[in-house]
Amino acid sequence: xxxxxxxxxxxxxxxxxxxxxxxxxxxxxxxxxxxxxxxxxxxxxxxxxxxxxxxxxxxxxxxxxxxxxxxxxxxxxxxxxxxxxxxxxxxxxxxxxxxxxxxxxxxxxxxxxxxxxxxxxxxxxxxxxxxxxxxxxxxxxxxxxxxxxxxxxxxxxxxxxxxxxxxxxxxxxxxxxxxxxxxxxxxxxxxxxxxxxxxxxxxxxxxxxxxxxxxxxxxxxxx
Amino acid sequence: xxxxxxxxxxxxxxxxxxxxxxxxxxxxxxxxxxxxxxxxxxxxxxxxxxxxxxxxxxxxxxxxxxxxxxxxxxxxxxxxxxxxxxxxxxxxxxxxxxxxxxxxxxxxxxxxxxxxxxxxxxxxxxxxxxxxxxxxxxxxxxxxxxxxxxxxxxxxxxxxxxxxx
Numbered sequence: 001x002x003x004x005x006x007x008x009x010x011x012x013x014x015x016x017x018x019x020x021x022x023x024x025x026x027x028x029x030x031x032x033x034x035x036x037x038x039x040x041x042x043x044x045x046x047x048x049x050x051x052x053x054x055x056x057x058x059x060x061x062x063x064x065x066x067x068x069x070x071x072x073x074x075x076x077x078x079x080x081x082x083x084x085x086x087x088x089x090x091x092x093x094x095x096x097x098x099x100x101x102x103x104x105x106x107x108x109x110x111x112x113x114x115x116x117x118x119x120x121x122x123x124x125x126x127x128x129x130x131x132x133x134x135x136x137x138x139x140x141x142x143x144x145x146x147x148x149x150x151x152x153x154x155x156x157x158x159x160x161x162x163x164x165x166x167x168x169x170x171x172x173x174x175x176x177x178x179x180x181x182x183x184x185x186x187x188x189x190x191x192x193x194x195x196x197x198x199x200x201x202x203x204x205x206x207x208x209x210x211x212x213x214x215x216x217x218x219x220x221x222x223x
Numbered sequence: 224x225x226x227x228x229x230x231x232x233x234x235x236x237x238x239x240x241x242x243x244x245x246x247x248x249x250x251x252x253x254x255x256x257x258x259x260x261x262x263x264x265x266x267x268x269x270x271x272x273x274x275x276x277x278x279x280x281x282x283x284x285x286x287x288x289x290x291x292x293x294x295x296x297x298x299x300x301x302x303x304x305x306x307x308x309x310x311x312x313x314x315x316x317x318x319x320x321x322x323x324x325x326x327x328x329x330x331x332x333x334x335x336x337x338x339x340x341x342x343x344x345x346x347x348x349x350x351x352x353x354x355x356x357x358x359x360x361x362x363x364x365x366x367x368x369x370x371x372x373x374x375x376x377x378x379x380x381x382x383x384x385x386x387x388x
Contacts, residue, residue: 069275069324074268077319078261085260086252093248094241133348137355144356155358162352163370164340171340173255174312177264177319181332184381184388189336192380196341196373203369204362 012106016099023095027088027172029185043091043186044179047084081177088172092131101127116160116201118153129161130168136161152208160201164193260312267306267316274302275324284326294334294378299326303335304342304374311343334381338374345370 022041025031031042039045052060064076095101109123116122125143129136137158144154164170171190179186239247274280280299287298299321307314318335321327327335345367353363 069268070272071265071269073323074265074316074320075261077268077323078256078264081260081264082253082256085256086249089252089255090245090249093251094244096248097239097241097244133351134355137352140356151359154356155362158353158356158358159366159369162345162348162366163373164337164343165348165352167340169255170311170343173252174260174263174315175336175340177260177315178322178332178336181319181322181329182336183329183333183385188384189333189381192337192377192384193340195380196337196377199376200341200369200373203372204365207365207369208362 012099012102016103019095019098019100020103023091023100024187026091027190028187032185043084043088047087050080077177084176084179085173088176089169092168092172096131101130115198116156117205118157118160119149121148122153122157125157126160129165131166132169133161133165136165152212155208156201156205159204160197163197163200167193167197263310263312264316264319267313268320270306270313271302271317271320271324280326294382296331296334296378297326300331300335303327303339307339307343309344309346311340314339314343330385333385334378337377337381341374341377342370 025041027043029042029044031039032044034042050062052062054060062080064073064080068076105123105127108126109120112118112120112122112126121143122140125136125139128139140149140154140157140161143149143157144151149157167190171193175189182189271280274283280302283301284298287301291298291300300318303314303317303321306317318327318332318339322329322332349363349367353366358366
């Protein structure tokens, strides 16, 4: 396990932090309305837009048209989202490949104990859960089986995971459908989700503390 | 083959370049898009259509107006949260469908966005997350309750934040 930790630390290079920062900027939308060259660092700018079809006597529209409904409209709508989903997950993959997520893990690890009351070793599982529900849950189970975390810590860790699970993968695939409608930068709802994942884990932490205390009292009373 | 050559090949195999990384991710995006997002969005659009045709959507709008009004949302928005509980993609699709038919505004969508994920796909994730990690079943109900609390609180936070943009 020590070796594993060492190798994951080694692979966090300077460019991993650059990749992480660029990714945050890229999805934040801060350059979305910029007309300068640095607008290249923006998701919506690079995703571009479909061409418009001219309609006689009406406003030009995309291939989705107007006034559609039901499954047919849903299909064309979903089709119109494909480029954004492909681009978003392509970029996430580059950030991951350059070690950007491991950089995030390194930055998060010392915060786990104070923020969630779980050991720093959960950092890898936490980053995995941002990408895949199944991977995150599997790693929580493994840490428990190897006696790295207690049963209560595992439960708190899973509470953190399950609310908005697979955060990055889900938000940047299905969420893309609503990016265009958001009034805030794309990153704002994402940050709110992360904050509430932490809030939720702490609510369960308090609940577990309460349950354990009650049980302890019951045992003491029994004696 | 010398050792260096072997090492070089190994390094090449284990370290794909940025373009390869992008294409691999993009391929995953295409797969998730076609096999997950698209069916979920179509399902949500069909549900919204069915609710609309039967008049249930209007009824939901009236029944849930006082509850959803707490967040300044129209009653119809409850369909977004219920669909999200079943699947995240469905919740997003329902929101997009209601936006298209002008039943939800852009501000409503912004308020709902984090909530869709915070209670998203819970039906599936009970098995895929809690089941896989073998979490004690006595914590299932508190965990579901906290997910719902998370979503409801997040809608208030987003409502406050929207005012700044």
